[in-house]
Amino acid sequence: MPRMEITLDSPLDMHLHLRDGDMLRLVAPLSADFAGAVIMPNLVPPVTGAAALQAYSERIDTAMGGIPFTRLMTLFFKSYSAAELESARALPEFFGIKLYPAGITTNSEGGLADMAAAAPTLHLMEDMGIPLLVHGESHGFVMDREAEFLPIYRRLAQRFPKLRICMEHITTTAALHLLEEHENLCATVTLQHLLITLDDVVGGSMQPHLFCKPIAKREEDRAALLRAALSGHPRLMFGSDSAPHPQHKKECCGCAAGVFTAPLALPRLAALFAEHGAADKLQDFVSGNACRLYHLHPVPRRITLRDTPMRIPAAYRSYGQRVVPMHAGETLSWSIVPTAAG
Ligand code: DOR
Ligand code: ZN
Numbered sequence: 001m002p003r004m005e006i007t008l009d010s011p012l013d014m015h016l017h018l019r020d021g022d023m024l025r026l027v028a029p030l031s032a033d034f035a036g037a038v039i040m041p042n043l044v045p046p047v048t049g050a051a052a053l054q055a056y057s058e059r060i061d062t063a064m065g066g067i068p069f070t071r072l073m074t075l076f077f078k079s080y081s082a083a084e085l086e087s088a089r090a091l092p093e094f095f096g097i098k099l100y101p102a103g104i105t106t107n108s109e110g111g112l113a114d115m116a117a118a119a120p121t122l123h124l125m126e127d128m129g130i131p132l133l134v135h136g137e138s139h140g141f142v143m144d145r146e147a148e149f150l151p152i153y154r155r156l157a158q159r160f161p162k163l164r165i166c167m168e169h170i171t172t173t174a175a176l177h178l179l180e181e182h183e184n185l186c187a188t189v190t191l192q193h194l195l196i197t198l199d200d201v202v203g204g205s206m207q208p209h210l211f212c213k214p215i216a217k218r219e220e221d222r223a224a225l226l227r228a229a230l231s232g233h234p235r236l237m238f239g240s241d242s243a244p245h246p247q248h249k250k251e252c253c254g255c256a257a258g259v260f261t262a263p264l265a266l267p268r269l270a271a272l273f274a275e276h277g278a279a280d281k282l283q284d285f286v287s288g289n290a291c292r293l294y295h296l297h298p299v300p301r302r303i304t305l306r307d308t309p310m311r312i313p314a315a316y317r318s319y320g321q322r323v324v325p326m327h328a329g330e331t332l333s334w335s336i337v338p339t340a341a342g
Contacts, residue, residue, distance in 0.1 A: 004307045005337070006270050006279050010035035010298040011286040012070070015133075015168055015188045015239025016262065017042070018060055022319035027244050028063035030316055031262035033336060035287075035301035036070025038133070038239065041098055042107040046076035050087040050094075057093045070298040074098045074133060077112060080121050085128055095294075096131035097121075098168075101149075104137050105213040106243070106257055115152060122156070126163040131294065132156075133166045136175075137214055143198070146214050147174050157182035164293070169193065169241045171214045173224040179235060186293055188239025191268055192216060192259045192326060194226045208255040209324050212243065229285055230278040237290045240265045244323045247315060251324075260325045264312055264332060270305035271334040303336055310335030 016037035018024050031037065039060065041047035047056055057071045072095035075088055080097075088094045099118070100111035112118055125132055134156075138148035156165055167175055167187040179185050192210065197203075197219050201210045210216070228236055242265065243258025250256055261268070266286070273282045290296060310332045315324045 004274055004279070005304055006274065006282055007302060007304045008266070008283055008286060010070075010291075010301050011266060011303065012072075012238075012290050012296070012298055013037040013240045013242070013262070013265065013286075014072075014166075014237045014290050015190070015241045016040065017241070017243040017258065018063075019043070019244060020056070020059065022321050023244060023246070023323075024059060024063045026316060026318045026321045026323065027242075027260075027262060028060060029065060029067060031242065032064060032067045032069055033263070033266050033303060035068075036072060036296075036298040038072040038095055039074060041074045041076040042100065042105075044107055046107065046110055047074070048076050048078055049084065050091055053088060053094060054091055057091075068299040068301070070296075072096075072296070076100070076110070077118070077121070077132075078110070079117065080124065082124050082128075085121075085124055085130060089128060089130065096133050096164075096166075097125060098133040098135070100135045101137065101139070104135055104139070108135070119159075122160050122163060126160045129162075129164075131164040131166060133168055135169075136167050142215055143217065146170070146172050150174055150178050153178060153185065154181065157185050160184070169214060169239060170225070171217045172221045176224055176228050179233075186235040186237065186289075188237050188241075189225050189229060190239060190241045190259070191261045191265050193222065194229060194272060195222070195268075197222050208250045209326060209328065210259060211250075211255055211257055212241065212259045213257040226272075226276075230273065230276050230281055232278075232281040232284050234284070234289055235293065236285070237293070238265075238269065238286045247322045247324050260323050263316065264310070264325060264327055266303065267305055267310050267332050267334040267336060268327070271307070271332060274307065274334070303339075305334050306337050307333055308335050309333060
């Protein structure tokens with residue numbers, strides 16, 4: 001039977017956690033099937049200034065071990081002066097600012113407690129053309145947190161019409177509807193939210209490696225997200241939210257939130273899009289839409305995916321770290337065709 005192939009130019013992951021130290025050294029090369037990524041700033045302490053952002057970017061470059069990778073670096077939202085924003089904007093790798101409501105997820109204790117206090121910085125960002133990325137969840141009932149945040153997105157979109165606002169890792173039909181209301185809104189969606197529902201996380205035996213924030217929702221939400229991704233929605237982008245945690249912090253009481261998908265995201269997406277007859281839409285979802293929305297020019301990288309199986313290891317380990325990926329121990333139906341170089 002003839003093999004199916006999909007070739008992608010410079011795929012981008014528009015929402016990636018690379019961490020720091022030994023975990024960074026382990027996961028950076030595992031995340032480099034992509035030509036670049038938007039790197040989240042929720043380190044301990046978070047990345048809140050130009051110098052810290054540049055130093056983190058250099059540590060990532062070192063951890064990549066010579067692999068060319070476009071680092072789209074973010075600051076952690078706080079009140080910034082115009083001068084602070086100018087010095088960040090002067091850095092070629094600066095991309096935008098990620099806003100976390102205080103305490104909403106991993107390492108977000110220093111996030112925003114009062115949305116009203118954000119206005120002066122948001123005005124500056126709008127004037128300076130700095131994108132805003134938002135973890136849009138309330139502190140309400142876990143299944144309703146994203147829905148409860150949507151009015152805040154709406155107000156932001158209306159009050160700051162020139163601000164590019166990205167609704168990160170959307171999980172609901174309601175968020176897709178909001179995307180239609182305002183041209184200055186865009187959104188990322190993860191791999192897991194295209195594939196699983198809350199049933200997969202806690203409907204049978206509890207699956208800590210599928211636990212993330214926002215939590216996976218209902219089947220109708222998953223199906224709507226998948227339809228939107230497969231349809232080539234121009235303001236919907238792939239952002240894996242690949243969020244590695246050490247195995248012992250996932251397989252314990254008080255399990256950390258985050259699904260590690262970076263090393264398998266592209267083969268799994270290729271299988272998903274091909275299965276639904278939408279292979280031709282994958283390029284825009286994993287690169288084209290982001291490049292157009294944000295005027296990006298990632299490093300050139302061409303990768304070919306093919307419907308030959310790929311075995312996912314039980315864990316990835318190095319530098320004393322051990323991380324369990326999504327689909328651990330399973331065989332995916334698509335894989336990356338190795339290049340001549342390796
Ligand atoms: O599940 C998550 N993990 N959601 C987030 O928003 C943060 C992330 C992390 O940093 O581990
Ligand atoms: Zn994230």
